[in-house]
Amino acid sequence: MVPNGAVSMVIAPPRRLRGRHLLFRAIRPIRASGLVVAAVIVCAAAPGFVTHGNPNAVHLLARFAPPMSRTPAGTVSLLGTDELGRDIFTRLVYGARTSMLIGAAAVLFAGVLGTGLGLTAAIRGGLADSVIMRLADMQFAFPFILLAITIIGIFGQTIQNVILVVGLSNWVAYARIVRAETLAVRERAYVEAARAIGMTLTRIVWRHVLPNVCASLIVVATFGMAGSILAEAGLSFLGLGVPLRIPSWGGMLADGRQYLDTEYWLSFFPGIALFITVLAVNLLGDGLRDALDPYVRTRKASRFW
């Protein structure tokens, strides 16, 4: 899942991007989507601040209350209740935490793993390179759901395993980018010079390779985040995701599926939440890429978002 923009960045000449430079050029194109993502992050980080309810509180006598209706307890249920009487809005807010947490963790895991493997492949070369690249090809070819069923089935259904599964299906993009950049940098004259004066490999990687791939990796990470959120929702929908006691948008979609034509709100609102979040994260990635990619930036005028 390497977007075209990121690939074009790899063949650009190496540029050192200083911190504030990066931030300045990133802010402008990403207003609206950034706001949405910020809202979701607030829900994820401090759900108790957004809603007072308990996402797992079962109220059997208040099942299937429609949105904006009064529950037997006297309160108004914003988005209705589900088949066990749990408040949909509260579960939506707590579900944001699941999506964000797993999305971020999976991307972090994939990024670290992919970067490490990419560096190893490029620096060691030879057999290590071949093995890692063939692993990457195999990973690309392996169907995600099959991998999920295998790992979750063998190692059990926990959050850690879900992060593992989603991360394992994502590391290839990072590995390829880092490997390509490292191979390119390795041949440069200044690297030869650095090695001549005794600079260690680590310092070379740190000072010359990583800053150049940083921008690409951030863009890939953002798109990867969107994909991971969707992947986690898909796994929870199939019953392979997070355990039942943790609210998850995908799980809510699955629960409401059989009631779609009568009590639509069980699935409708988590579906909307997923849609908006993934769209916002994708647009954020788009905006970041526009801000960071020198070729695109010069061609396009700055856009609204």
Place this chain on the structure above:
Amino acid sequence: MAPAAASITRRQFVTGAAAAGLLSVLPSAHAAGPGPMVVVIPGEPSTLDWQKACDLNTHEVCRNIFDTLLMRDHKTLAFKGSLAESWRLVNPTTWQFKLRRGVRFHNGEPFDAAAVKFSVERMLDPKFGSSHRGLISDIDHVDVVDAQTANVVTQKPFPLLPQRMSSGVCGTISMVPPKYVADTGEAGAAAKPVGTGPYKFVEWVKDDHITLEANQDYFLGRPAIDRVVFRIVPELSTRVAAFVSGQADLVLYVPPDQVAKVNASGAGKIVVSHLGGLVIMTVITNYLMPGPWEDVRVRRAINYAVDMDTIIKTVLGGYADPVGMPLERGASGFDTSIKFPGYDPAQAKALLRQAGHGSGFGMTLNVPNHRYINDVEVMQAIASMLGNVGIQANVQVTEQSVYVTKWAKRELLPAYMVAWGGGGLFDADLLFNSLDSHSALSIYKNPALDAVLEQARTTIDTAKRKSLYYQAQQIVAREVPLIKAYQQATIFGVSNRLAWEPWIDGMVFLHDARFK
């Protein structure tokens, strides 16, 4: 020069051929009959050899292809003859069956005592590997007295033989034609079944449908409907949609939440059978996993904490019977005066404090992924009620196939949801499978209960058996090795043009189905 008028141009030829092709696929007009009766079932039968398997999908189809020696009366649940005319006990280990005359299998083979001997002994053969075998292994062999008389000899007194000779789900002895089975072999008999039943096998298109046609010579009278098609539709909402759109005449096991939709659709009506449904229970171990649940006060507290009546009213839409004891309503030996703990959260908390667990504890509740009606929702409701008294219950949902494997290995600890019963047993012997420690699947051990249950299994005298089961139920109500059981009602959707009532055991027997 103009082309010769007599020859056909290429364009005319192609147009003509297309028209001919189109006409050939149009259905030819003929006097249309009412069409076959369509039953939608949730899954593919594992086989159509009723002697081999006892999964529910196999049962629904095979019930109409094969017969048994006995059956239950439609109104009173008492046993009466089916393929057998009468039966009696010659001695405690020998049952004599007098067979009906003039019955033939669908392929013309005569039904006689030799067929009975062949059928029973085929199911007892370990090499054949029947899933029913565990429940009928007390039978030793069959003696052919004469063509219409067969003696079934058991290893020890077997009071459940009449049950096994009538059509339940698992543990049912059905009659098969010896010559046909010997000639076609196991695979042939499984793919093209031949029995004595009201319907004959026509075809089986895998993953799609099974077609049966009426047996004109059926000994109870020719069925009113000529053809029956069992359509295999795994997805629940698709089954209900097929019924609502008029494509299906009979839909089985409608979940309570869909009842309103079916009633509102006008495509048919809901028919509920309160007998013969599955008894759902959450069994708790007292020895396979160390923990607070080993203390009977904790188990009683768990039962006091759960408001099963509200769960039935809400999650199950009222379509369940809160039996409490893991027995079916109508089971012989079921003493409904023996009560389980009711709903009393204060008492639950008091008992937990007495047992030294006033601050609560954690436990895992295992449930399969939608194997039973609303099972996950029921378990979540139970977990939340346990949470109200301080017990942190973790609901562990497992995929059905994995669940069944773990269940067989007794790895679903310390508590798991399971269904027993249904399918016409109607006997307190059900307690044996779920709670006797010698049963391969039980996770509860109580020597006093074992002794009573095992003695009842070999007692033919009905009064003595009843008193033994009374003692057993008292032990179960005192020791509560489970969370209150409930019996599901079986809900069917019956289309407007179909007149059919479920058989008294809640099963799908189509002999007396007819179109209005």
